[in-house]
């Protein structure tokens with residue numbers, strides 16, 4: 001392979017692209033934000049790279065329940081083929097292999113299993129519970145074209161299963177709690193993404209997922225959220241300062257009486273000057289656009305859609321803000 005490009009996926013409207021079917025159902029509000037200087041370059045978003053011999057590595061960081069797996073499923077399918085666990089792996093593999101992509105979940109590098117964390121009184125978010133040396137060695141090996149035997153963390157038993165073979169793909173995603181935590185691992189990343197989901201939305205997503213899919217009770221989920229809060233603030237949230245792309249999901253400001261988890265606002269921030277990454281601008285580079293369509297033409301209550309693109313700041317960096325609001329109920 002000589003060139004790879006991710007244009008459709010990293011246009012990243014994430015799961016909420018503005019399609020006709022979404023416009024009709026009126027549930028979410030979107031806002032995108034891109035850096036001002038990168039916005040000057042060209043109209044399409046993309047990662048491109050010459051990759052004759054090496055694997056492109058993309059990190060996706062977020063807390064539990066923030067949509068990492070959902071995002072990865074969508075992204076890998078957009079990049080070709082149905083991403084599935086590797087052939088011959090155990091039943092509880094956390095890995096997804098697609099035509100050009102492999103997604104590994106960094107939970108597999110937990111150094112302490114569930115019992116071990118309990119004994120030591122640490123959460124999975126604590127760096128002490130994770131083996132960053134091995135994570136670094138294996139991501140580095142894959143990036144340089146060498147297959148690895150990666151551990152597997154079994155989320156059902158809470159223990160480590162036998163390792164699985166991971167071959168170097170064209171594009172390797174490393175998703176999890178800490179892809180941007182260790183500077184050695186950051187240095188291996190060609191692109192980094194942070195999903196910054198506001199507490200209201202994150203907890204609603206996590207509670208519904210953990211109850212439906214992981215058999216947890218509401219009380220135990222709430223207790224776990226509480227127990228993890230300080231480690232989230234200390235070890236997970238600060239990673240966003242290193243991300244090239246930040247996707248914020250926040251409660252709406254459009255409809256004050258709607259519940260925060262029904263109507264969402266999304267802001268996309270893209271840093272400038274990232275090698276091989278060409279962020280998006282809307283309509284006309286460097287311009288400011290604000291658009292609110294006529295409510296009478298929407299199938300939802302006015303203003304169901306709001307769209308904005310213009311200057312903004314992120315961690316003191318000047319960025320340009322894209323905002324697009326529309327409504328949709330489908331999460332992914």
Ligand SMILES: Nc1ncnc2c1ncn2[C@@H]1O[C@H](COP(=O)(O)OP(=O)(O)O)[C@@H](O)[C@H]1O
Pocket residue numbers: 014015016062063064065066067068069070071205206208209330331332
């Ligand atoms: N883009 C989205 N829009 C709406 N809901 C979402 C979205 N992404 C995730 N969710 C909800 O959040 C839950 C947790 O998402 P998941 O991808 O499993 O998170 P993570 O892998 O970060 O723990 C999902 O079951 C889904 O209900």
Ligand SMILES: O=C(COP(=O)(O)O)[C@H](O)[C@H](O)COP(=O)(O)O
Pocket residue numbers: 063064065068107114124125154155156158177
């Ligand atoms: O925070 C996470 C990440 O999972 P996710 O992002 O998929 O929620 C999990 O709590 C730990 O990996 C420990 O796993 P467990 O709680 O199963 O022991």
